[in-house]
Amino acid sequence: MTNNPSKDVLATRENIELLLQHDTKVKVAVVDTDGLLRGKVMHKNKFLQIVDDGFGFCSVVFGWDILDKLYSTKVEFGGDDCQYPDLLAKVDLTSYRRIPWENNIPFFLLYLVHPTTNQPLYCCPRTCLKQVVDDFKEIGYTALSGVEFEFFCFKETASSVVEKGHTNLLPLTVGMCGYSLLRPSQNQDFYYNAFDWLKDFNVDMESWHTETGPGVFEAAIAYTEAKEAGDRATLFKTAMKQIALKHGFMASFMAKPYESMPGCSGHMHFSLKNKDGKNAFAIWNKDDESHIPNMSITMVHFLAGVLHGLPSILAILAPTINSYKRLVENYWAPVTVSWGIENRLGAVRVIAPPTSSKNAARLEMRVGGADINPHLAMAAVLKCGYWGIKTKQELPVEAMAGSYQPQGQRLARTLQEAVVAMEAENSVARTVLGDEFVNHYTKTRQHEWNLWQNAVTDFERRRYMELV
Incomplete structure (x- = not known):
């Protein structure tokens, strides 16, 4: 310590x-x-x-x-x-x-x-988040958030990765060992130093453990006021990379490093606290009740705003070319505008009584990967939720029941499609984030797409070099 x-x-x-x-x-x-x-x-x-x-x-x-x-x-x-x-x-x-x-x-x-x-x-990520936190304060709410990151660790350095052409990297541990108590013992100094150092760095982890996959970990960063939560999530990513380097290996927050394995998520949790210090997503009296049991009217409007805005903020929740390799069917990643109560198959999971206490009622945005910019991702979701409350938005799709998928809009399959949805003249993103930000941000993502369009990949060489 x-x-x-x-x-x-x-x-x-x-x-x-x-x-x-x-x-x-x-x-x-x-x-x-x-x-x-x-x-x-x-x-x-x-x-x-x-x-x-x-x-x-x-x-x-x-x-x-x-x-x-x-x-x-x-x-x-x-x-x-x-x-x-x-x-x-x-x-x-x-x-x-x-x-x-x-x-x-x-x-x-x-x-x-x-x-x-x-x-x-207008394009400073910390400013974007601070502005929406202040907006909520003006209408009597404190925005709270927390992030869970999955990430891969490799027995590599920046130099060795370049020497290997970014392929055939050696994972820190082998096998599919989710929630293992054995694997952390192989790297115990790293495992416990990270927990203690991050606590001293005011970036407390609520918990962390091995996730399914070679060298994969998952960390839940302590839930707190949203502006601080954005800082902690961003600092966590750089801190974990530095701590890994201190122990002789490399941590990566790439969304989908391996074609045949699930990707790495960056799930975000959200709730609001009212002037009385109570969770505004819970039902405390008759005035809080909505048409959905255990969900307050404030929670429903917030969720509705997020779901309406989701297609147009996807370029923020999935900001890289690689992000969309994770957002595919059959890999526990949501691909539609969808939600469910305690259902991990939708874009948003509602966590509410009776499976949680009233104070723990919250929404989990499950679309984002580990490659998010936490400040921008939190800001985008909160701004959509704020807009939903202010304009009393109605839910665009019914809740998922089991594995049933309502006919919500299919989210963009590529960064280019997501950029088109974001920069549309009447997009929710423009309404909540402003034209200056959207115009700047979509240009940065279009740049990513342009580079990808010009790239010649290993896939192309393997598929076409000999046979076409």
Whole structure:
């Protein structure tokens, strides 16, 4: 165990110098479109100088892709005619924590401000989530969320993966060993260090275990207020990669690494708390009742908004080319606009009494994979739910009964189809996320699709090289 002095400590402008009195450096980071942390280490004195007014952060982080290749689709902060002005980066003191596996260096996340409008940056993932959290507060609700990630671990490094051409990777463990108590013993230092270090990093795991598949783990990140939940989920992915490297191997959050095995999910849970501190998805009196037993009218409207919006936010829940290899029939992944009460076959699972307590009533969005940008995915779902409540949306499809599939819309089969649904003139995504965000985001995904269209794959070589 480490002794992390940031655990449960709230940083403020009044105490920040005291909190950093024994430090010489500070790490800061923004979250980019793909959910990657982009940041730097700063001298403590420089950090203290910019706490009040912020500092310049190059806008290219929203002008290039996951491999630092400039977007080919002419986004605002990329392209041949872009001068790459600085964004204004503002320190979020509430994000203060220390990194145990990096000698407890202090760490802060940033918000970004547009260089010309001086408004919160429309494509900043943390801003998108904060805005909808604030919207809920204005109508008397606190949004809560939590994420469960599945991910593969390999006995590889970044260099060895390149040397192998990203194929024939050696898994950390062998076999299909879900919920195994034997497999973690083979990597016990990693298994327990990860749990303890993440706790000290203020990214508590409620639990974690082996999942079915070679070298696969699943971690449930503690349920909390949605803005903090977004931070924790994003930090978890980078932290787990770093912790794995500390122990000599590599963690991957790719949605579908293997053709013949299930993919890796990034399931998100949501609920609302009302002004009285009660779960707004539960029924506490007659006024809460809906036409569906054990589901409050607020829960029904929230769910309806999410289901109506789902086809047009799919490009956020499934943001990569590989995402759609997971979203196929017969692999426990939802492919339609669908929902069910305690039913894991639909896009949304309703968890409500009598199988849960009232306080635990919630919705589980099961579409997203491990490759989501958690801030954007949470924001998109919450914004659809908010819209559903505000406009009193009705459910577009009835609940699934057993394995029965109502005739809900089939979700997009490719990233290109999802982009078309998102950028449609009257899409729910445009209504809830705004034109500026949708126009920017769809261009970044179109860039991904363009690269894929030009790629020549191993599948093509195996199938056509000799015989056509």
